Amino acid sequence: MLLAMATPRRALRVLHTADVHLDGDSAGRPEVHAAQRRVFQRIVDQALAEQADLLLIAGDLFDHNRVPDDTVAFVLAELNRLRQPIVILPGNHDALRTNAIYDRHDFTAAASHVRVIRELNGEVVDFPQLDALVWGRAMEEHEPTFQPLAHIPARDAGRWCLALGHGFFYPDRQRPERSSPIFADEIRDTGWDYVALGHQHVQTDVSQGTVTACYAGAPAIEWVGASPEGAVLRIDFSVEAGIRVESRRLR
Numbered sequence: 034m035l036l037a038m039a040t041p042r043r044a045l046r047v048l049h050t051a052d053v054h055l056d057g058d059s060a061g062r063p064e065v066h067a068a069q070r071r072v073f074q075r076i077v078d079q080a081l082a083e084q085a086d087l088l089l090i091a092g093d094l095f096d097h098n099r100v101p102d103d104t105v106a107f108v109l110a111e112l113n114r115l116r117q118p119i120v121i122l123p124g125n126h127d128a129l130r131t132n133a134i135y136d137r138h139d140f141t142a143a144a145s146h147v148r149v150i151r152e153l154n155g156e157v158v159d160f161p162q163l164d165a166l167v168w169g170r171a172m173e174e175h176e177p178t179f180q181p182l183a184h185i186p187a188r189d190a191g192r193w194c195l196a197l198g199h200g201f202f203y204p205d206r207q208r209p210e211r212s213s214p215i216f217a218d219e220i221r222d223t224g225w226d227y228v229a230l231g232h233q234h235v236q237t238d239v240s241q242g243t244v245t246a247c248y249a250g251a252p253a254i255e256w257v258g259a260s261p262e263g264a265v266l267r268i269d270f271s272v273e274a275g276i277r278v279e280s281r282r283l284r
């Protein structure tokens with residue numbers, strides 16, 4: 034860790050969100066869907082306002098795999114307001130099962146700065162211009178035997194190492210009753226700089242050892258008038274100042 038921290042790397046600013054659940058509402062109310070779209074627009078606004086170098090979306094961007102083409106077109110139009118790279122991890126609601134959104138639509142073809150994690154055993158997306166890399170493992174089935182952080186490689190000492198995970202946090206090792214378990218010791222043993230988590234809708238710091246790890250929380254749990262009572266996380270990485278996480282309220 035000390036060796037890793039001593040390696041010069043440029044400062045990095047990341048915006049982390051998850052669990053937007055676009056088109057989620059069992060009653061299918063158009064006003065709810067419209068409000069969810071406004072939340073997503075505000076997340077993009079926030080990435081622009083904060084001049085983030087990278088946007089991470091840690092699962093459940095979409096509430097289900099049946100979203101119409103129009104919703105995907107909306108997301109791509111919003112993401113095309115950004116020039117900085119974006120990495121999307123499928124969650125349990127938008128998992129890579131048959132007829133998945135991410136199979137039906139090629140996000141990278143439509144927006145070359147967008148990458149979707151698709152490898153079921155994990156993959157690294159390298160951003161040499163940011164001195165950073167992002168790893169994630171795509172979910173096909175949300176089940177207790179699927180461990181989102183399994184197969185994560187050893188860190189690269191010369192890069193900021195960021196992982197994505199979508200699942201249920203367990204502070205102690207146990208036989209998981211919940212699907213997609215993420216154990217505290219797995220987070221700790223990565224030795225990575227940051228683990229960007231999704232699935233639990235309350236913003237939570239679950240850092241372990243030298244590894245910073247947070248659930249971004251659902252960005253719009255409640256609405257007050259026309260405004261979401263929600264937030265995203267801004268993470269600043271620098272060799273001198275370390276890693277600072279701040280909750281940023283969506284305006």
Ligand SMILES: [Mn+2]
Nearest residue numbers: 093124125232
């Ligand atoms: Mn989820």
